[in-house]
Structures are given as structure tokens and as C-alpha cells.
Amino acid sequence: GQQLNQSPQSMFIQEGEDVSMNCTSSSIFNTWLWYKQDPGEGPVLLIALYKAGELTSNGRLTAQFGITRKDSFLNISASIPSDVGIYFCAGQGGSQGNLIFGKGTKLSVKP
């Protein structure tokens, strides 16, 4: 079945640093989504991308839908302690239009 490869698996960074993570797939997706999960909570949608090549920002977050439709990246600029959590990418392409999720990137930020 379709799979998403998300990397890195985890990151330990200093407050103020920029962060980059990405997802790749061997399959084409029509939609890419990025979620963040805070400890003890469910994932929450950060950014949605609907067109190949689309670059979208949400505050300090920027995400891009790869031109080949097989990848996406998420950048976080000037990280702060509340950025800590697990970030998931998701692509729409499963049966019935279901989302396929990456395994997540766990972000730790040192003050």
C-alpha cells in the first residue's frame, strides 16, 4: 500500500534555531497536510496544501507541496519551547480518499 517516509524521526534543537522536516512517497498525493500533536492530546492541523508547488505559511511555519506531488516539507523558524511535540505529515490518496500518515517527527527544544 501507499506509504509516507517522514524524516527525521526526532530532533533536539536549541531555542531560536530553525527546523526542517520532510515527507516523501513513491505515490502521488493530491493533498498534503501537516499536523502537530502536543503531549496527551490528539493531532491538530497546522497547514493544508492542495496544489503542486504551493508554498503556504502560518506564522513561523512554512510548508510546501512538492512539484512532483510526491513530497512535502515543513519549516519552523526561530523555534520556541512550545513548538515541542510530534509533527505528522499526511497525504490524501488512500482508498475512499483516506489520509495516509507519516510516522512523525518528535521535536524537542532546549531553552
Add this chain to the structure above:
Amino acid sequence: DAGITQSPRHKVTETGTPVTLRCHQTENHRYMYWYRQDPGHGLRLIHYSYGVKDTDKGEVSDGYSVSRSKTEDFLLTLESATSSQTSVYFCAIRTGLSYTFGSGTRLTVV
């Protein structure tokens, strides 16, 4: 706010007992999903529903069953809980082109 609630939030149960988790939504969304989350595995789809009485299996459906007799409720049942089913379970609803997740149920099977 998509109005999705899961119950219970925490549960400890013994091996071999049946367990039912409930997901309730307030906005008549057609698609509902059950995932489990385990370290190193991310979110894995157990079952999903695309309407009342319409359900299908996900990638890790063995040992689980679901029912959807009303639009607003999607139930996940572990017929005979095993220690390998200790996990955090998330329900989600499809809202437009994305999903909205509940806050999760932490299940421990001892």
C-alpha cells in the same frame, strides 16, 4: 470547532475482558476513523466508517470490531483484550479535506 469527544479518556482492563471505546461527534460528518498510536509506529488505522452501518478495515484491524448504528457514534470494541492492545486510541472525523482528532483514550491491558 468540530465537536468530537472520546470516552473514556483512560481505562485499565484485564487481559481477556471485552472493552468498548466510544467516539461521539456533533456535526453529522460522514467519515469516522479509529487509530492507535504506539511509539515508533505513528498513527495506524484500525477501522473506518463511511456511513451508518458502513465500515471497513484498516491496516491493524485484527482483534478489533466496530459499529456505527447512528451517524454521531462510532464504537470500537476489543472482544478479548490482550497486552499488545495497550495503546493510545484516537478517533477522527473527516472535515472537508482534512481530519479532526479527538483527545484520545489511553488503554492499558494488564
